[in-house]
Amino acid sequence: MTGRLVVVHPDADVLAQAAAARLLTRLLDVQSVRRPVHVVLTGGTVGIRTLAAAAASPLVGAVDWSGVHLWWGDERYLPAGDPDRNETQARAALLDALTASWGLPEGNVHPMAGPDAADSPEASAQAYAAELAAHAEAGAAAPAFDVLLLGMGPDGHVASLFPGHEALAAGGTTVGVHHSPKPPAERVSLTFEAVNAAREVWVVAAGAEKAEQAAAALAGHTVTEVPASGVHGTDRTLWLLDTAASDAP
Ligand SMILES: O=C1O[C@H](COP(=O)(O)O)[C@@H](O)[C@H](O)[C@H]1O
Numbered sequence: 001m002t003g004r005l006v007v008v009h010p011d012a013d014v015l016a017q018a019a020a021a022r023l024l025t026r027l028l029d030v031q032s033v034r035r036p037v038h039v040v041l042t043g044g045t046v047g048i049r050t051l052a053a054a055a056a057s058p059l060v061g062a063v064d065w066s067g068v069h070l071w072w073g074d075e076r077y078l079p080a081g082d083p084d085r086n087e088t089q090a091r092a093a094l095l096d097a098l099t100a101s102w103g104l105p106e107g108n109v110h111p112m113a114g115p116d117a118a119d120s121p122e123a124s125a126q127a128y129a130a131e132l133a134a135h136a137e138a139g140a141a142a143p144a145f146d147v148l149l150l151g152m153g154p155d156g157h158v159a160s161l162f163p164g165h166e167a168l169a170a171g172g173t174t175v176g177v178h179h180s181p182k183p184p185a186e187r188v189s190l191t192f193e194a195v196n197a198a199r200e201v202w203v204v205a206a207g208a209e210k211a212e213q214a215a216a217a218l219a220g221h222t223v224t225e226v227p228a229s230g231v232h233g234t235d236r237t238l239w240l241l242d243t244a245a246s247d248a249p
Contacts, residue, residue, distance in 0.1 A: 004232070006218065006239040008246045012206035015242045016046055019204050020053035022240075023147060026200070027063045030146045035067045036108075038135070038143040040190070042073050042159070043086030044151025046204040051094035060097075065104035069135060069143070070095065073150055073195065074159035075112035077121045077176075077186035084184065087111040110135075112188045121176030124188045129174045132194065140197070142173045142190075148198035148233070152205040153182060156213035156226035160189035164224055168192070192223070192230050201233040206242040214241060215248035 009015040023039075030037045041047065054060060070090075078085050098104035110131055118124035132142040150158045160177045161168055167175045173194035177187040195201060205214055216226045218239065223230035231237070 003235070004237040004239070006241065006246070009240070009242050011244075012046060012049065012242050015204065015206050015240060016049035016053045019046070019050040019149075019202070019240050020057055021059065022202075022238075023050065023149075024054055024057055024059040024063055026147055027068060028059075031064055031067060037068045038071065038145045039068060040071045040073050040145050040148035040195075040198065041086070041090050042149040042151045042204070043076075043089060044153070044204075046206045047086075047149055047151040048089045048093050050149070050204060051090055055094040055097050060102060063102075065098050065102045066108075068104065069108045069110065070104075071110045071132070071143075071145070072112055073148065074161075074177075074187060074189040075114070075124075076184045077114055077124060077188055078184060079114045079116040080111075082114070085111075085114065121178065121186050121188050123176075125174035125176040128188065129172060132173050142194045142197055144234070145198035146200065148195060148201045150195070150201065150203045150228075150231060152203055152210060152213065152217070152228045154207075154209040154213065155181070156217060156228045157182070158203065158228045158231055159195065160187035161192070161227040161230075163227060168223060168227060168230075195231050196234070198233050199235045200238065201231050201236075202238040202240055203228060203231065204240045205245045208244040208247070210241075210245040211248045214239070214245050
């Protein structure tokens with residue numbers, strides 16, 4: 001692991017705008033050296049605001065979206081189109097515009113299956129692991145994601161890896177999650193192994209309710225207590241916060 005950077009923005013709106021500009025610039029930079037580009041999206045408040053800001057940015061048209069693959073760090077195990085799915089929210093915020101106007105092929109969008117397409121969270125996780133492996137370099141279990149976005153809950157969870165939960169110890173690249181403390185109870189998540197194979201991991205978090213866990217993660221508290229402690233990119237880890245989230249009591 002190399003390089004951790006903490007960047008503080010004045011408020012959640014500026015944070016989302018800056019994260020979107022950073023994301024689009026990163027895609028442009030990566031596309032000048034390799035293709036395809038693999039990006040992992042997150043759900044959550046700032047994650048979705050970041051996607052909406054990307055959709056509204058003039059830079060959106062500078063990216064060659066035909067060479068970008070979009071994945072998810074986690075999904076609520078709900079049927080396609082459910083408004084609570086991270087996928088549904090991401091499509092409304094950005095992906096629908098990318099497929100309609102900017103040449104993103106639908107085949108480059110890799111949602112995690114819900115109960116309409118997989119019999120259980122485990123079956124969905126297994127199918128996702130196979131899809132990740134199909135797009136990985138030889139010998140790897142998942143693509144070396146160029147950017148992996150993560151929101152962080154007020155309890156310090158990232159993706160669907162919750163404090164004290166048995167899914168924290170899962171091996172492989174994906175895990176079916178039951179008894180999530182945050183609804184819905186059933187989810188699918190990347191594991192730490194998959195997250196930490198990313199070249200760059202960006203944690204985006206805003207609001208005073210995130211401050212205590214952001215500080216604990218940055219101070220290196222245990223992953224069992226604060227799952228966000230355990231995420232890092234192989235090249236770089238960015239913590240993109242607003243002032244409220246950076247200001248622990
Ligand atoms: O349920 C989830 O929550 C987290 C954080 O959400 P936030 O609204 O507190 O920012 C999100 O990162 C995760 O993808 C999502 O499934």
